[in-house]
Amino acid sequence: MPIMAYNNPIDTKVDLTPALLARLAEIPEVVAVKEFSCDVRRVLEIQEHSDIAVVAGADDVLFESLVDGAVGWFAGFPNAFPKESAEIYDLVMAGKIAEAREIYRHLVAVFRWDSRTEFVQSIKLVIDIGGHSYGGPTRPPRGPLTPEHEAGVRADAARALDYLAAREA
Numbered sequence: 001m002p003i004m005a006y007n008n009p010i011d012t013k014v015d016l017t018p019a020l021l022a023r024l025a026e027i028p029e030v031v032a033v034k035e036f037s038c039d040v041r042r043v044l045e046i047q048e049h050s051d052i053a054v055v056a057g058a059d060d061v062l063f064e065s066l067v068d069g070a071v072g073w074f075a076g077f078p079n080a081f082p083k084e085s086a087e088i089y090d091l092v093m094a095g096k097i098a099e100a101r102e103i104y105r106h107l108v109a110v111f112r113w114d115s116r117t118e119f120v121q122s123i124k125l126v127i128d129i130g131g132h133s134y135g136g137p138t139r140p141p142r143g144p145l146t147p148e149h150e151a152g153v154r155a156d157a158a159r160a161l162d163y164l165a166a167r168e169a
Helices: 018-024 041-049 059-067 082-093 097-115 119-130 147-168
Strands: 003-007 030-035 053-056
Touching: 003 018, 018 030, 018 041, 030 041, 041 053, 053 059, 059 082, 059 097, 082 097, 097 119, 097 147, 119 147
Parallel strands: 003 030, 030 053
Antiparallel strands: none
């Protein structure tokens, strides 16, 4: 069964360095890594050390990771922006970098909430704001967003949704 390692040193305090991933890649079942160090230099460095597939893990470095050779995206905000997320991915894979960047630059502010402690609450709120699905409240131990964080998420989501609405018009 194929295995994808998950490198998230921000939350786990354990960093699967490119050298360590190269050792893990010697295990036949380990075929990919979800790279969430938020260091876009890692994509190329991992590829220099092994043939393990790199999957973008942090939404706010998605574009840069894909351009540098990540082969996929495993993240949270595609739940709030499924069409646009797929479009960014497809455009980069097709080599249409400028077109992908144009969409991404309007979403990246809200995507940055994916790399914060409040990422689950933020994604759920944006899903609710978008109105295409139901995000709802989080379960314990996660609590609600602080008023300041909720205002920030709402402002970032509003800018992204305004752009998308204008794009559709």
